[in-house]
Amino acid sequence: ILRGQETPPHQRPYMVSLQVGGKHLCGGALIADQWVLSAAHCLEEVGNETLQVLVGAHSLSEAEPNKRLVGVRALFPHPNSSVENNHDDLLLVQLEERVATNPHVQALAFQRNDRDVPAGTQCEVAGWGIISNTGKLPDKLQYVELAVISRTICNTRIHYDGAITEKLMCTESKKKDSCKGDSGGPLVCNGVAEGVVATGSRVCGNWKKPGIYTRIPPYAAWITSIWDAARP
Numbered sequence: 001i002l003r004g005q006e007t008p009p010h011q012r013p014y015m016v017s018l019q020v021g022g023k024h025l026c027g028g029a030l031i032a033d034q035w036v037l038s039a040a041h042c043l044e045e046v047g048n049e050t051l052q053v054l055v056g057a058h059s060l061s062e063a064e065p066n067k068r069l070v071g072v073r074a075l076f077p078h079p080n081s082s083v084e085n086n087h088d089d090l091l092l093v094q095l096e097e098r099v100a101t102n103p104h105v106q107a108l109a110f111q112r113n114d115r116d117v118p119a120g121t122q123c124e125v126a127g128w129g130i131i132s133n134t135g136k137l138p139d140k141l142q143y144v145e146l147a148v149i150s151r152t153i154c155n156t157r158i159h160y161d162g163a164i165t166e167k168l169m170c171t172e173s174k175k176k177d178s179c180k181g182d183s184g185g186p187l188v189c190n191g192v193a194e195g196v197v198a199t200g201s202r203v204c205g206n207w208k209k210p211g212i213y214t215r216i217p218p219y220a221a222w223i224t225s226i227w228d229a230a231r232p
């Protein structure tokens with residue numbers, strides 16, 4: 001997160017860190033007691049190492065009550081996600097057990113009503129991604145408020161020239177922005193998850209390249225279908 005601030009500890013109890021070898025890789029959101037929503041692109045950096053999910057954390061390094069590293073039972077990248085583009089860049093992670101909810105570990109509701117978030121709406125994104133262009137990593141969860149940009153504006157030539165489909169949305173990126181390591185985290189508008197951070201152009205903090213987020217409502221049926229079919 002560029003130009004954000006440290007969150008009040010455990011005020012976003014749905015935030016998780018996807019980790020490989022004890023290192024933060026991507027953000028994610030707990031959307032049920034055994035399920036995390038993140039981005040399919042995050043699997044590109046996993047290789048054959050073990051992916052784990054850190055829940056209940058504020059600091060990545062310090063011991064904290066209710067902070068736990070949980071194993072993964074199964075991974076469900078969206079079948080149409082691809083390394084080549086931003087399409088369908090969603091990942092459902094089934095945890096190896098149902099996590100006990102408590103003040104530091106809570107599921108986040110996601111939007112099922114498929115209507116665009118109005119341009120100008122102030123949303124927020126949180127994460128343990130880099131906090132400077134030099135790649136400085138935070139130890140504690142950061143967050144930033146970002147205004148939604150209309151798809152029409154985001155599709156102009158100066159921005160993404162028509163690449164923003166109805167399954168994507170954009171936010172401003174002038175200085176304040178999501179960045180490397182924030183991918184997979186939720187874009188929360190009025191307390192509900194409306195989007196998931198997409199890596200997109202990889203550029204951070206440049207107003208010409210707004211942040212791109214995978215909209216969640218178009219995938220609500222897919223999420224439910226995975227839940228219904230998965231082994232408990």
Ligand SMILES: NCc1cccc(Nc2n[nH]c3ncnc(Nc4cccc(O)c4)c23)c1
Pocket residue numbers: 132133134135173177178179180181182183197198199200201202203204205210211212
């Ligand atoms: N704001 C969009 C967004 C969301 C999520 C991730 C990303 N960026 C990145 N995702 N993956 C990356 N691998 C290497 N470099 C990256 N960005 C980068 C790194 C240093 C300076 C800088 O200005 C940008 C990214 C960008």
